[in-house]
Amino acid sequence: MIEDYRKARKAGLRQVRQDVSAGRYPYPPALSDIIKDHGYQGEVPVGVVEIDMSLIAGTRTQGRQNSFSRGFLPLLEEDSEFAAKWSALIDSQRGEGLREPIIVYEYMQRFYVQEGNKRVSVMRFLEMPTITANVTRMLPMPSDSKEYRIYQEFLRFYRVCPIYGITFSEEGSYERLAIFAGQDLDHPWPDERVVDLRASFGSFAEAFSKRHGESLGITSGDAYLIYLKLYGFELAVCASPVEIADRLGRIWGELRVTTNQDAIAYLEAPTEPASRGGIISDLKGLYKNRFFPKPLRIAFIYERSPQTSGWAAAHDRGRIELERASGGTVETTVFTDCASDEAFDRAVERAVAEQDDLIVTNVPTQATQALRAAVMYPQLKVLNCSVSLSYGAVRTFSTKTYEVKFLLGALAASLSDNHRVGYVADSPVYGTVAGINAFAIGVQTVDPHATVYLKWYSAKDYDWRRELAESDVRIVCARDVPNPGNPDESWGLYLVEHDGTEVHLGEPVWEWGRYYERIVQSIRDDSWQRERDELHDRALNYWWGLSSGVMDVHICDCVPARQRSLVEIFKQSMLSGQTHPFAGELKSQTGLVQPSGAGRLSSMQIARMAWLNQNIVGRLPEVRELSDRGLDEVVAGGVIPVNPTLAARREAKR
Known part of the structure; x- marks a missing residue:
């Protein structure tokens, strides 16, 4: 109906004004212009598939570009023949659906419309997530660019798992995705695996878009890999859209830290307690911290045991010294030989059941496990003994x-x-x-x-x-x-x-022991929370040296x-x-x-x-x-480069 066209045109004109003000080209780009200076190797028919509307980037050739805004909303006058056809299409979509596939060309995992611009426009206005399309792939010319190498990885991925829309900004990501799924890029994936991934990623990408994840500077695929790393493929794909959105909210802080250019805050000396301001406040603080303190419960989870690791033995002596010096205000529990994910997760579950307040892990190779625990149980405070790892939910601590x-x-x-x-x-x-x-x-x-x-x-x-x-x-x-x-x-x-x-x-x-005493003190006097409030969106890394006495x-x-x-x-x-x-x-x-x-x-x-x-x-x-x-x-935090595929395999082995 024409009323729909009026609304769509109004939104389209608004898009054009915004783009012009921002200095952006306000109409759908033409693929012919994009490849004009680069050329392409050839065309490969892909067939009729369901494609994500968000991946439709422009038109195949120049022509009626000025009829649409950059987002494919209509711009022509409402008394035009174009408007009448557009209105008829939206009525048809509401009545029986648009069954004829549009014709598009795919270039670098983006789609450009050859036939069906108005159908795309109608579907965009109705906020439909997908559309049926007959796809032809245009192969880019070989180059040494990062984008070309990533696209070659996508082509390997698509041959074994035909899903469009999972895009990455780093090389090796498609192999990592396959490893998380228990598959590879050389053999076709089982149909149920493909269906599970398509549904899970679709729900994740929708939740990511609703949170305006593009403002983080990463793709939904990049964020999905972090999601899989923390929750595992099996748990991730069986979740409902509501559960996926909830989990995305839990890891949102990790995504912000990951994309922060100044991601790590090195706290090179213990934070001093804030001045209380008055004798009454001082007395309240004394009462809270000395007379009737609730014992702070800490779980120490060691990858090895003090009997086999000198490093674990040193930390365990510190644990004993902390408990002895606390006068009963700190209670600790020890879990040893927790190298595997299963053993680590069992220790965390016991710590949660016993209502522990803090979890301490003592080697960098436990960092991902610690992060998973922090995301799963946001009421826990979690520490990992390492330096320069950038995690939002886990604080790291080390010495100079x-x-x-x-x-x-x-x-x-x-x-x-x-x-x-x-x-x-x-x-x-x-x-x-x-x-x-x-x-x-x-x-x-x-x-x-x-x-x-x-x-x-x-x-x-x-x-x-x-x-x-x-x-x-x-x-x-x-x-x-x-x-x-x-x-x-x-x-x-x-x-x-x-x-x-x-x-x-x-x-x-x-x-x-002294290090742990200062950490406990920071929790007691609220310095822990103040540091988080003042340095939000950054990973907090305690890095103390000789002057701190640790x-x-x-x-x-x-x-x-x-x-x-x-x-x-x-x-x-x-x-x-x-x-x-x-x-x-x-x-x-x-x-x-x-x-x-x-x-x-x-x-x-x-x-x-x-x-x-x-x-x-x-x-x-x-x-x-x-x-x-x-x-x-080195995979956990090394200074020499490691192939991302090898790193993913090492992580999966745990």
Whole structure:
């Protein structure tokens, strides 16, 4: 009816005015103009399929473009023949539906109408989600662009799972989607799998659009992958549209953090409680926190056990110290050997059943599991011990271990009699390279002629002890904590005597109990909530160092007094702010990082550095050289690139 046309035309004219004001082309673009400068390889008939209305981008050729707004709403006068035909079409759609498929060309997963512009216009006005179309694909010319490579991945995906509309902005995403679904891109998917994915993604994309997800700068496909990562494919596809919309709301904060250019807030010192303002408020706070506190319940979920992992043992000592110091105001529970998703989820379910307030996880490889728990149970506070991971619902905590490594490097150089020092690192993950470089800079500060020989625990099939011995390296900085599985293995900084005897010289010291006390205090005095309110849409990363009292360096009595004094002098200089390992001139193996007189690197630059100092002999390992454990750690938060497909497979294996 003509009244519908009046409403549609009014909306179309409004669209045109808005586009003109914003400097956008106000009419549907023509595919002939788009490919004019690029050309195309050829045409491939796809057949009659149901396509998403949101993917119709324009017309096949120039012609009646000016008859429609950019969104395909009509613009011609209401007494025109065009208006009469449009009105007849909408009456037909309401009466019996538009059965004749439109004819479209697909280019880079967008559709351009050859025949059926008015039918598209009617369906857009009626807000219909899909339309039947006879599709011909126009293959783009080969190029080295990211867009072309992603489209080639889509073509592989479409051959095994014929669904249009799932678009991604990163390479490897279609393979990740297939892995989540338990499929691949080489064999046709079962029909029921295709139907499940089409329905699930359709509901998700609709909910994403209603929340104006396009404003986040990611596609609905990108967001859907995050959804699948947290909920799993089976749980995701069996959800109703209402459940999907609810879950999208729960992970919306994660999507905002993911797309935030300044995603991580590094909190480099404990937040001080807000001033209460008055004796009455002080008394209320004292009453609340001292006299009748509700015990804060904390669940510690360890990937391994303190009996097999020195790192877990160090955290567990901190847990015990926290409970002892709390005077009964903190109660803790421990869950060990929770590496698999099943074991981790069971621990979380028990923690929720026991009404725990906080969950603490102690390695970066638990970060995704921790995030899933935080999304599923928003009443929980969740911590993960890692640095520089960007999650909204999970706060990360770590120490500036590089500060202590600088001190150990200075000590190592002062004790070496041949200008050679060794360093054995764990895995090339966030924070580790900073420790390596700080150690090397500490060495360089004391002995400009010294060389640091770098080896890796996480590299497979090589003997780093033999290689260091062959290089005549006798001062070695090894693993930071003792290995419960091999208590005789040297750790920390040690000296290899000429007869092969190994003498322990010093090591980093973590005061995890004190760290946890400060976290508990922040929850009690509402600093935790204030930090969230002030730094919304950012991942909160507690990254504390020597000045916070949560870590220190221990030097053994066997070290000569003058060398112990040297370490103390450097330590006090760091505490006063006069010395910082990453301030001033910095040179990597390949050239100048920053000139003399420059300030310290930013927290992000330190946490995620992937260069090695000029006095280091060695390199970062390649993915193919890593052990299974090292690969898992790099997938969780590494500084070397990992193929997205390989990363997805590692995640799925858990």
